[in-house]
Ligand SMILES: Nc1nc2c(ncn2[C@@H]2O[C@H](COP(=O)(O)OP(=O)(O)OP(=O)(O)O)[C@@H](O)[C@H]2O)c(=O)[nH]1
């Protein structure tokens with residue numbers, strides 16, 4: 001295969017992944033392939049009764065399964081089956097018997113299992129139903145690690161809760177159930193992620209004088225899936241031959257735009273611009289990684305769990321996400337395209353220093369970036385220090 005063939009094939013598979021992600025967000029079904037094996041999959045939070053009935057007929061006697069992260073399953077009192085934990089982060093499988101399944105959809109069981117903040121049913125009845133979920137005990141019926149993890153990764157990439165309802169079908173039968181634009185191979189997702197991070201295209205820029213930083217240019221970089229752009233806010237004229245003062249700022253709609261007091265993002269955003277301007281020059285990278293990479297809607301769900309007692313880290317885990325789902329390749333790639341290889345990094349977060357260095361950018365100095373707490377964010381900040389290792 002020539003390089004041009006490979007590029008064309010990769011572009012086609014990327015377009016398929018994008019269509020599959022959109023279909024999952026819409027509540028539709030996609031097919032995920034792994035050799036001779038395949039699953040039809042629907043995001044649990046979007047599952048409707050008619051789609052469930054369709055999945056049930058596709059699954060036949062094998063039955064419909066619910067895929068959850070082990071952490072979420074543990075929170076629900078379900079024990080993880082060792083057969084499900086092979087191949088990295090555990091993904092747990094529950095079988096939904098036909099009776100339970102019908103009842104489940106009617107009773108919003110699946111939504112409740114996927115979303116710990118759902119308020120659709122009184123908790124008592126649902127908790128009893130959850131305990132009736134049968135874990136997959138038979139290793140022969142276990143799904144491949146590629147299919148289990150692929151399905152959960154797809155949900156996360158679509159910024160949906162990591163819980164999927166699936167029917168196993170032979171690969172040869174997939175075309176009968178799902179049209180080809182919504183059929184993808186498990187390996188396409190990993191390629192998609194790599195490309196998202198490394199194929200950023202500079203798409204627009206303009207001079208935007210800011211209060212206290214009048215010599216500012218904003219440069220937009222678009223990821224290859226056409227998703228939300230990352231922005232480089234370039235203040236003054238940074239000298240690429242010296243380590244440049246840089247802030248990596250993860251998007252926070254509530255803190256940055258609305259001035260939410262639940263976090264310190266608004267202060268950090270404006271504080272970084274002020275500090276960079278005072279120092280003469282530097283760059284703030286405004287990264288489209290809302291909610292530490294879980295998206296705004298899941299961050300709001302995490303806030304509800306925090307109001308019920310969880311801290312910011314446990315709330316993420318209860319939803320089935322990792323503590324921090326951010327990646328630093330896009331930031332490193334933007335810096336490279338701007339000609340910058342060494343930085344002085346404004347942060348309190350040791351993972352950002354490690355993440356950037358891992359992606360080939362030299363961090364010559366960490367510059368502390370802390371602001372006074374208030375009554376609403378004191379616990380959040382102390383959790384960052386005690387559980388994430390932030391250096392305040
Ligand atoms: N999931 C989740 N995300 C949150 C919560 N509070 C704030 N965030 C997000 O956390 C991110 C904070 O980003 P940063 O300030 O760049 O990073 P940081 O990890 O605090 O590190 P610093 O560089 O020291 O500020 C933003 O994307 C916020 O939307 C929360 O309770 N849960």
Ligand SMILES: [Zn+2]
Pocket residue numbers: 252254255256263264265266
């Ligand atoms: Zn914030």
